[in-house]
Amino acid sequence: MKLAKTLMTMTAVACLWGCGQGLEEPAKTQVTPDRPIADENSTGEMGTTRQQLVSGYSIRVASGTYSITSAIMARWNAPTGHSNADYVTVAKVGSAVTDYISWQYVNTTSTSGTASDIYIPVGTPLDGSSYEVRYFLADGTLAAVSSGFPIQATPNINCGTTISGGQLPVAYTVNMGLQTGAFTFYYSGGGSIPDQFLVYQGDGTPLFDSGPVPGASTTGAISYTSGAYYYRVLVRVKPDTSNVSGTGWSWRVNCP
Missing domain, CATH: 2.60.120.380 (Jelly Rolls)
Structure with a gap:
């Protein structure tokens, strides 16, 4: 499935509107189980990892209510040797694993990182639903899912x-x-x-x-x-x- 047009430079902290534009989306493979885990690195300002589907991976989102102009900040952990082509997506809670409204590469082999500026494309229809950030391996395997957070509809x-x-x-x-x-x-x-x-x-x-x-x-x-x-x-x-x-x-x- 193709995303819309121009490829933008992607870094672990890059600001992207419609991240990954112009790339062929990697195949995504749904895996189970649904296993909530404690957030051992929580600072009190971050949410939790709601699902840890592959050992060693976690993804958390800063607590708060977001809007279409807000930068969503997510912190992730990954084991040594993971690919810099791993990526994160933003998707509605309960949507298909292939669904997303924005995404970006982690673009590093570090065992932890922050995707600090994931923006929602301006034209995205929003209805006030809850969303989550999903961490995928480079081969498309879903590895971890954050707790949900609201994105307010824009007038x-x-x-x-x-x-x-x-x-x-x-x-x-x-x-x-x-x-x-x-x-x-x-x-x-x-x-x-x-x-x-x-x-x-x-x-x-x-x-x-x-x-x-x-x-x-x-x-x-x-x-x-x-x-x-x-x-x-x-x-x-x-x-x-x-x-x-x-x-x-x-x-x-x-x-x-």
Whole structure:
């Protein structure tokens, strides 16, 4: 089964949107039993390995609630001599072993490592279900499965809609109506408070980063190509939460 287009450089801590794009997916072999194990390396911030299917392998995910713009951090352990072509996938709990929404190679023969920036492709339909990270051997054998964690659904709006908010960070996917084109982006921080606004293409390519800035502004034309990612771009707002009096921001993606 082919994943979508361009191959990106993969490292154990690389940030990937739709990881492993362009590669022929290795065959995956379901193995049993279902054997929960204690997390002997838990720091209190990591979850547990829910299934250890091959001796010596474990995979744990940092506790928390994730969204489509969050970086999922997973820590894994593997025995000496394992392949650097082993890989991890993110999949819905209870889905087939061949299912995934993102993946990346471990890209090291170390006996432990951290996949610290596994991103979910912007166009991925999410419904608030629980997900898990699965560790596969290079030959496709499932070796370990993390405990489950939620990925929140991302609100979806049409271009031309103005969104306002305050202290909480948010992310929205925006229907553009056209697969390719150019748009302008209006944003306004909370008066003198330096909020930050980020815009991404449908495949995760960054398009605009305001940096922490106060006041209001409108960008020049921003070109995008959403490809197969639902004709959407994604906007993420990171409010300045250090201001005790709060903030009040707004933004709008003007239609192409």
